[in-house]
Amino acid sequence: MAWSASSARFAVCTAERVVLLYDEQGERRDKFSTKPADAKYGRKSYVVKGMAFSPDSTKLAIGQTDNVVYVYRIGEEWGDKKVICNKFIQTSAVTCLLWPAENIIVFGLAEGKVEKLVVCVTFFPLWGLSGSARGWAGGRGILSGHADGTIVRFFFDDEGSGESQGKLAVHPCPPYALAWASSSIVAAGCDKKIVAYGREGSVIQTFDYSRDSSEKEFTTAATSPSGQSIVLGSYDRLRVLNWSPRRSAWEEGKPKEIAHLYTITALAWKRDGSRICAGTLCGGVEQFDCCLRKTIYKNKFEMTYVGPSQVIVKNLSTGTRVVLKSQYGYEIDEVKILGKDRYLVAYTSDTLLLGDVSSNKLSEVAWQGSGGNEKFFFDNENVCMIFNAGELTLVEYGSNDILGSVRTEFVNPHLVSVRINERQQRGVDENKRLAYLIDIKTIATVDLVGGYNTGTISHDSKIDWLELNETGHKLLFRDKKMRVRQPPQATWQDEGSRETLEPLPVPKGLQMSWRGALDKSLE
Incomplete structure (x- = not known):
């Protein structure tokens, strides 16, 4: 089973080698049959062992036991024609498959190798049957589990973390259940034990169910x-x-027990974290909601806390959703929706999360x-x-760095x-400018890209309104005597216009606003 990155598609491959495509509500929308590597051996000569969506959700990679990896183009809309766009013949049966990044497909082979497509590169030497593989969130690395219990880690980009790669640990049994979490690596298998390993392979926790007669092997x-x-x-x-996070340890939640479910053969977690699907030996697919709590905000939004650091905000009237997530794993305390129900504000212990619901731009600083x-x-x-x-x-919405910070006592926008x-x-890629009041009679302008002051304008009367033009090269301000001015040449240090305007009489009470028409008239 596999969820697409967009969370809009869910793919299930049956024992009959047919791929069924569902929407996020669980309704079946499409299906297609897989193909054997060689038609002369017949359609029943193989089993599908791995399946993964491309990052853009328009392709589906399928690994088969007849020594082949197919990539199907399934299109962007339901009902689009399914076409095989790539075929990669291997030297042995494919046992597991991942698609962590746009141009990288990773798979394990029965002879023990873990390889990367599109150009085949062997990551690890032969240790025995590859049983499992897991990708790290963000596509920066993978884990592989082997029949002799070896767990191997490889980074595509360790981002300067300094963590080692290669052989990480040796599990007591083949780690068919292998998971890479944000803080550790968890492995389990036929010995009925769950072991959590640290970042460098040391055992940090063990959950032992070997004496529980009702427990079976982890699959x-x-x-x-x-x-x-x-x-x-x-x-x-x-x-x-x-x-x-407070205990820096794994805590066991209440297990979900379902009679006659039989062996769980596949698990797939929806990319927004709201649901998990379980496939069974008898062909059933069970879908479960995953959340810590749900709240209704102002009778307009539904907030689903799917984890300590992740909240799904859904607009009840339009059905649109925004996934608010702390990239550093901090627990989100509270989420507020401000600014005419358009902007998100949330606090963690060390960061502030901001977001624009309409553009889906999120920031964490x-x-x-x-x-x-x-x-x-x-x-x-x-x-x-x-x-x-x-x-x-x-x-700035969509950026995880503070754009700028200045001292001022004037909080009026x-x-x-x-x-x-x-x-x-x-010739200008980035143009970000700020104008603000140092004191009631002095304006400062700042280039936010370079982080330096571009000018200071002193005035003889109290200033009650100011605004830059669209390029940030012109400044218009108004004083308490209702006079509109552009800064004189002597004190304006920017590279923009240096014209001087005579004071313009403005009727008392007139609301000033800087728009394109006014901008063009000044030019």
């Missing part, structure tokens, strides 16, 4: 997308392990909490302005102007 395992929960399948039972005293302003669609203890912090790549300019 498969699956890790939640957040990496904080693991489900292991055996006979008539699913066991759940949850990672406790390092943040030391101040007891919820922050003030959030969402007037700008590209950036969130946060005022806290005399400091203005800017966070009309006294701050931010422009983020709002107009394409020749």
Whole structure:
């Protein structure tokens, strides 16, 4: 079984070698038959042992025991024609298969090798039958389990972690149930023991069920997308392990026991973490909801906490969903929806999560909490302005780094102007500018890309409104005497226009707004 990366498709391959395609509600929408490597041996000469969607969800890789890996193009819509676009002949039967990244397909062979497509590269020498393989969330590495109990790790990109690769540990039995979580590696097999290994292969925990006569051997395992929960399948039972960040240990949850379910042969976790599917020896597929709790927010949104660090926010009126997840595994305390029900704000112990529901742009920045005293302003669609203890912090939606931070006591959003790549300019890739008040009569402008001040404008009267143009090269401001000004040449240090405008009389009470028409008239 396999879930697509978009969570919109769920594929199941039966014992008859037919692939059934379901939507996320569990309704069957399509099907197609797999092909043998050589037609002269007949359609019943092989068994499908591995299946995985491509990262773009338009292709499906299938590994078979007749020494072949097929890649099917299944299209973007239900009912699109299914075409074999790649065929990779191998030297022995395929035992497991992963598709962790766009151009990388990883599979294990019965002769013990673990190889990578599209160009076949042998990762590990012959140790015996490859029984299992698991990918790390994000596609940065894989694990493989072998018949002699060897567990091997390989990184595509270790991102400077310094963790070793190659032979990691030797499990007491073949690790057919193998899972790679965010904090450790969990393996289980026919000895009825679940063992958690540390990042360098040391045993950190063991759950022993060998004296439980009702327990059978563990056959498969699956890790939640957040990496904080693991489900292991055996006979008539699913066991759940949850990672406790406070204890830095695995905690056993209540097992799910279903009579006459028989042996669990496959597990597949939906990419948003909300559901897990279990395939059985008798051909059944059971689908389970996975959540810690559900809440309704303002009667408009449903929040499903699928893990300590992951929340699914669903708009009840439109059905659209946003998956809010801490990339560092921190526990999410509370989620708020602000700014006319468009923007998400959530706290963890060390970070702040922000998101734009309409564009699905999410950010997580390092943040030391101040007891919820922050003030959030969402007037700008590209950036969130946060005022806290005399400091203005800017966070661009979709970026995990703070865009800029300055000291100011003026929290009115009309006294701050931010422009983020709002107009394409020749020869300029990134154009991010900020204008704000140092004091009531002094304006400062900042280049946020370079992180330096571009100018300071001093005025003889109190300023009550300011705004940059779309390129950030012009500044318009208004003082308490209702005079609209552009900065004079002598004090404007930017590379933009240096014209000087005479004060314009503005009727009392007129609401000023900077838009394209005003921008063009100044030019």
